[in-house]
Amino acid sequence: MTLNTAPNLARPDDFYEALINMHRGLDDEASQTVNAKLILLLCNHIGGHEVLLEAMRLARASSAEALAEAA
Amino acid sequence: MTPSQNIDYQQLRFSYRPCAEQTPGMAAPVHPVVVVGAGPVGLSTAIDLARQGIAVVLVDDDDTLSTGSRAICFAKRTLDIFDRLGCADRMVGKGVGWNRGKVFLRDQAVYEFDLLPEEGHARPAFINLQQYYVEGYLLEQAQTLPQIEIRWKNKVSAITHHEDHDALLVDTPDGPYTLKASYVVAADGSRSPLRRMMGLESQGHTFRDRFLIADVRMDAPFPAERWFWFDPPFHPNQSVLLHRQPDNVWRIDFQLGWDADPVLEKTAERVIPRVQALLGKEAQFSLEWVSVYTFSCVRMERFRHGRVFFVGDAAHCVSPFGARGANSGIQDAENLAWKLASVLQGHAPDALLDTYASEREYAADENLLNSTRSTDFITPKSRVSRQFRDAVLALAREHGFARRLVNSGRLSLPATLHDSPLNTADRTPLAGAMCPGAPCVDAPVVTAAGASWLLRQLGDRFVVMVFSAAAALPQQQFNALLELTRLMQPRPLHLLFVSDAPVTAQDQFLLASVSGGIATQVQDSDGLAARRHDARPGTCYLIRPDQHVSARWRDIDAGQIGAALLRAYGHDAAALPHRHAA
Numbered sequence: 001m002t003l004n005t006a007p008n009l010a011r012p013d014d015f016y017e018a019l020i021n022m023h024r025g026l027d028d029e030a031s032q033t034v035n036a037k038l039i040l041l042l043c044n045h046i047g048g049h050e051v052l053l054e055a056m057r058l059a060r061a062s063s064a065e066a067l068a069e070a071a
Numbered sequence: 072m073t074p075s076q077n078i079d080y081q082q083l084r085f086s087y088r089p090c091a092e093q094t095p096g097m098a099a100p101v102h103p104v105v106v107v108g109a110g111p112v113g114l115s116t117a118i119d120l121a122r123q124g125i126a127v128v129l130v131d132d133d134d135t136l137s138t139g140s141r142a143i144c145f146a147k148r149t150l151d152i153f154d155r156l157g158c159a160d161r162m163v164g165k166g167v168g169w170n171r172g173k174v175f176l177r178d179q180a181v182y183e184f185d186l187l188p189e190e191g192h193a194r195p196a197f198i199n200l201q202q203y204y205v206e207g208y209l210l211e212q213a214q215t216l217p218q219i220e221i222r223w224k225n226k227v228s229a230i231t232h233h234e235d236h237d238a239l240l241v242d243t244p245d246g247p248y249t250l251k252a253s254y255v256v257a258a259d260g261s262r263s264p265l266r267r268m269m270g271l272e273s274q275g276h277t278f279r280d281r282f283l284i285a286d287v288r289m290d291a292p293f294p295a296e297r298w299f300w301f302d303p304p305f306h307p308n309q310s311v312l313l314h315r316q317p318d319n320v321w322r323i324d325f326q327l328g329w330d331a332d333p334v335l336e337k338t339a340e341r342v343i344p345r346v347q348a349l350l351g352k353e354a355q356f357s358l359e360w361v362s363v364y365t366f367s368c369v370r371m372e373r374f375r376h377g378r379v380f381f382v383g384d385a386a387h388c389v390s391p392f393g394a395r396g397a398n399s400g401i402q403d404a405e406n407l408a409w410k411l412a413s414v415l416q417g418h419a420p421d422a423l424l425d426t427y428a429s430e431r432e433y434a435a436d437e438n439l440l441n442s443t444r445s446t447d448f449i450t451p452k453s454r455v456s457r458q459f460r461d462a463v464l465a466l467a468r469e470h471g472f473a474r475r476l477v478n479s480g481r482l483s484l485p486a487t488l489h490d491s492p493l494n495t496a497d498r499t500p501l502a503g504a505m506c507p508g509a510p511c512v513d514a515p516v517v518t519a520a521g522a523s524w525l526l527r528q529l530g531d532r533f534v535v536m537v538f539s540a541a542a543a544l545p546q547q548q549f550n551a552l553l554e555l556t557r558l559m560q561p562r563p564l565h566l567l568f569v570s571d572a573p574v575t576a577q578d579q580f581l582l583a584s585v586s587g588g589i590a591t592q593v594q595d596s597d598g599l600a601a602r603r604h605d606a607r608p609g610t611c612y613l614i615r616p617d618q619h620v621s622a623r624w625r626d627i628d629a630g631q632i633g634a635a636l637l638r639a640y641g642h643d644a645a646a647l648p649h650r651h652a653a
Binding site: 036040041 | 458459461462463473476
């Protein structure tokens with residue numbers, strides 16, 4: 001099983017709105033905690049170690065690029 | 072000294088006596104092995120070597136055993152080793168046995184574990200026992216062995232390397248003398264003076280956190296379990312660990328944070344309120360020992376340097392969470408002892424000693440990995456690390472998956488030496504955990520003398536364990552096994568037959584007669600030995616003197632067993648002629 005990066009969300013715009021709404025009324029600290037919980041819940045749902053590593057790699061790669069551009 | 076339950080081991084003093092080397096005009100002999108450091112690891116090494124018939128000089132710079140609060144959790148594998156060394160009964164008799172642990176978040180239990188959820192093992196998952204008892208019992212065992220000479224107040228101050236020996240300069244109350252040895256075992260602790268003298272170091276992570284240990288004497292209602300709290304109401308934002316020890320002593324380990332003042336926090340004025348917060352204001356207790364510690368997860372790059380072998384804390388250090396310090400050191404000792412004995416007795420090449428280093432470096436990495444992961448969870452090193460830790464704990468209250476992520480210490484298990492060059496790979500697949508490199512698992516058996524345990528039939532020498540009654544084997548196979556033991560002489564090789572048939576004294580006498588005493592048979596009374604070794608009739612295992620599996624087969628082939636045995640002694644099996652084929 002490899003990481004699926006093709007469109008897969010059943011209701012993409014509804015999802016995105018819900019994701020932002022999840023943080024409504026939270027300060028940065030509380031938002032970070034909620035994000036961490038969400039990541040843990042989703043990672044457990046996915047389960048496969050290789051898929052998770054691939055997602056981490058992709059997430060980190062774009063951040064590393066942004067850092068390099070800013071420098 | 073006669074063994075006694077009532078000795079105050081912390082108060083014992085051992086007298087310095089001049090040794091043979093200090094006699095004027097006496098040429099210094101080359102001892103087979105000098106062990107430096109009479110802690111639990113040094114004492115275990117000396118006893119194990121003595122059991123193999125090797126004379127040992129054990130030197131210690133002090134004249135006392137351990138004092139105060141040090142190692143307390145001794146794991147099943149360590150107890151199995153102490154069984155082989157002849158002193159586990161006393162330890163288990165005195166110690167507090169436990170298998171279960173609980174993890175609390177604030178005031179709520181979020182996770183429970185049972186480290187030994189099955190029957191049929193001689194020893195529990197753990198006992199808690201103060202290190203001074205362990206050292207005291209090991210010392211009393213060592214004192215019964217004429218091969219061991221212990222020299223107190225003998226402090227090694229220099230080491231030089233020579234063609235056929237190493238020479239230690241030893242300071243004593245009577246001045247220095249030279250102590251020569253074919254091999255030196257450095258069991259001289261985490262600050263290892265020998266390591267420093269040789270210009271070597273241990274490297275790795277240090278953690279910016281401080282912990283307070285309070286060993287408290289009291290009558291308390293807690294069960295004999297390991298209890299670990301994250302953020303408890305009585306010690307907010309930090310962790311606390313509670314362990315029961317013998318003599319109504321309880322170990323309480325409070326996380327303090329990096330900014331805590333280590334001197335101030337040791338004072339009774341600071342410690343007593345912390346303990347009262349846990350136990351209640353009315354609790355009656357006295358402080359046995361208080362200390363504030365920091366820790367690091369480090370190891371030497373190599374555990375062998377010529378004739379010097381580093382063992383225990385001298386070679387590697389871990390955090391206390393997981394009880395992987397003393398336990399891994401005892402396993403170092405047992406790994407090294409049979410190899411040194413085999414080389415000294417001419418049964419094995421020097422290359423066998425290199426596998427002490429490779430096998431135990433591998434085990435140390437496993438211990439360091441587990442210990443570092445636990446510590447990263449208990450003491451998060453960054454903001455995001457702390458956020459994820461707190462998120463795990465928050466989710467753990469309701470969700471099973473998060474409980475599995477809670478890491479308050481992954482408790483000591485022996486390493487399976489998967490990639491050891493001493494292993495012979497399976498030719499036909501066998502199932503279960505007892506693959507080459509694994510430490511053998513215990514099972515109840517019945518011998519001609521009565522109920523016993525499988526592990527007590529193993530160890531100290533190589534054993535071919537055959538799952539069959541001796542009488543049920545075809546005569547030709549039985550003869551081939553006997554012939555193998557003759558071909559391998561003078562290397563000691565024992566045959567152990569394991570079957571579901573009862574063993575009478577007469578059976579055992581006959582088997583001993585035809586085998587010249589090298590074969591015994593036991594009954595696998597509950598079928599657990601066979602089940603735990605995925606055995607069918609004819610399955611056989613080659614087991615090392617340290618009870619680790621070297622090789623296993625579905626069928627008996629004396630030629631293959633012989634080749635695996637030589638490989639396990641450090642001979643390159645590929646280079647051997649096939650003259651041992653039966």
